[in-house]
Amino acid sequence: MEMFLILMTVGLFSVAVFGVLLLASTRPPEPAPRQPELLLKVPSRFFADDRVPRSPQAVPIEVLLLQIERHVRLEQAAAEAFRDMPTPETLWAATVSPLVH
Secondary structure, eight states: OHHHHHHHHHHHHHHHHHHHHHHHHHSOOOOOOOOOHHHHHSOOOSSOOTTSOOOSSOOOHHHHHHHHHHHHHHHHHHHHHHHHSOOHHHHSOOOSOSSOO
16 A cells, blocks of 8 residues: 555656646747847947958969968978977977967
């Protein structure tokens, strides 16, 4: 008889827990708080800062490509140096490239 009462109590408790979870999952989501229209009209400046002077000159794409190619060649040379003689010094040695990865 005691085992039956324990099983009934555990069963009713689990039904109550699952009922609460079901009610919580089927409840409609709360509406998002409305932002004041003044904030919606202000432009976002996350990536831009008006205080920083902008460079009027554009860098030609060829210059950028040459810098990237030089960086890749230097990184490959560093990798080959590590492959030929793997030591902690060659693993953590900085390359001559001005670009930082």
